[in-house]
Amino acid sequence: MSVQPPSDIVLDVARAAEPGRYQAAVTKLTQASPGSFADALGLASGAPAAAQPSPDTVLTRFRTAATLPAPRAKGTPAQQFEAFVLQTFVESMLPHGAAAVFGKGNAGSIWRSMLAEQLGAQLAKSGGIGIARMIDAAHPEVAAPPGTRTSTA
Incomplete structure (x- = not known):
């Protein structure tokens, strides 16, 4: 009995791509700095990349949301x-x-x-x-x- 996991869609698309474009994408991804994906995404969409919030900001938002009262029931x-x-x-x-x-x-x-x-x-x-x-x-x-x-x- 053998198990055949479903194929990886990303890998299938990469294999089907033009070899030159595939190699350029791999090179670009391996040489990229950690924040460059968001920058590249912003450039691709035509909008500037938004600054990522710090972990302290995210934790503060979670704490604030946790202390808010529960929403009231609507209507009589x-x-x-x-x-x-x-x-x-x-x-x-x-x-x-x-x-x-x-x-x-x-x-x-x-x-x-x-x-x-x-x-x-x-x-x-x-x-x-x-x-x-x-x-x-x-x-x-x-x-x-x-x-x-x-x-x-």
């Missing part, structure tokens, strides 16, 4: 419920056998579910189908902002 509980209902509706309407669109296997089903979740949230945010309005009308004390609620006790 009634709007979140409507978004969930719409997500279920949208997910049932999305094609099941569309591996070319969503991918195959577990990754495809996760992508499909995430797409349905975002579509449902956007539909609810833009007014929905009226579920949140009906819930808010039936329970005005829950729909009121937290500072304006009155206690009945």
Whole structure:
């Protein structure tokens, strides 16, 4: 039994290239200084190369991001419920056998579910189908902002 690993795409392309251009690229890469790749990339795109941040700057950004509060939930509980209902509706309407669109296997089903979740949230945010309005009308004390609620006790 033999194992045949997939070919290396970069090596296959290099082998298929014109020998003179291939040798010039190898020479350029072996003689380049560590920062020259970013410089060469900037020259190729027509934009100047951006300075790389120092490790201290990167660590500071990570520490700052770690201390930020978690994002708040969007909308009232009634709007979140409507978004969930719409997500279920949208997910049932999305094609099941569309591996070319969503991918195959577990990754495809996760992508499909995430797409349905975002579509449902956007539909609810833009007014929905009226579920949140009906819930808010039936329970005005829950729909009121937290500072304006009155206690009945």
